[in-house]
Amino acid sequence: MFRYPNGKPYEPKVEQKKKQPPSITYSNRGMSLEDDLNETNKYYLENQVAVIHKKPTPVQIVNVDYPRRSAAVIKEAYFKQSSTTDYNGIYRGKYIDFEAKETKNKTSFPLQNFHDHQIEHMKNVLFQDGICFVILSAFNQFYYLDSKHLLTFWDRQLNGGRKSITIDELNESGHIIPTGYQARIDYIKIIDKLYF
Numbered sequence: 001m002f003r004y005p006n007g008k009p010y011e012p013k014v015e016q017k018k019k020q021p022p023s024i025t026y027s028n029r030g031m032s033l034e035d036d037l038n039e040t041n042k043y044y045l046e047n048q049v050a051v052i053h054k055k056p057t058p059v060q061i062v063n064v065d066y067p068r069r070s071a072a073v074i075k076e077a078y079f080k081q082s083s084t085t086d087y088n089g090i091y092r093g094k095y096i097d098f099e100a101k102e103t104k105n106k107t108s109f110p111l112q113n114f115h116d117h118q119i120e121h122m123k124n125v126l127f128q129d130g131i132c133f134v135i136l137s138a139f140n141q142f143y144y145l146d147s148k149h150l151l152t153f154w155d156r157q158l159n160g161g162r163k164s165i166t167i168d169e170l171n172e173s174g175h176i177i178p179t180g181y182q183a184r185i186d187y188i189k190i191i192d193k194l195y196f
Contacts, residue, residue: 033102033137036184037087043182050188052089052096084121085132091188092196095130097122098187102137108164109138111157119154122147131195135177135187139167143174144190 034054044050063076085099101113125132125147132147157163175190
């Protein structure tokens, strides 16, 4: 046994096994669809691929508590108007406009996730010849679905038909979006394939 000069016994440190960090996969990294799209759009902007931004939701602030300027707290607010779609911008001279939705439903994508004003906005964008689509996170995939197809499913619902999009319909009408490290949800690849 070894002792320090003060008489205390030397006890060697026992090395503890280091825990391996959990592996990061697209299914468990804990990021939302919106976070992934924001990171993708940031990558597009920094690499001069496209200029796409998330639209802020217009809010009217009614009551703010100001204990001090740096600690202001919004106590009451309401939406000024219905929002349109989540993202818009420009790519290769074309206006881009899209909505992002996700579901945990295992068999279909419910159309109740969309609102009348969003559908109307998509119709207006298509009328002006813009590129309009939805990105759906469903069935452990990211899908690009052109608004023309979404409008077909929406009209079917209004005429008393099915109120959701089945997996088979999504696989037939949509496109699976490739995922990656930098452009996490690389939807521009689908736009290139369809429009350019």
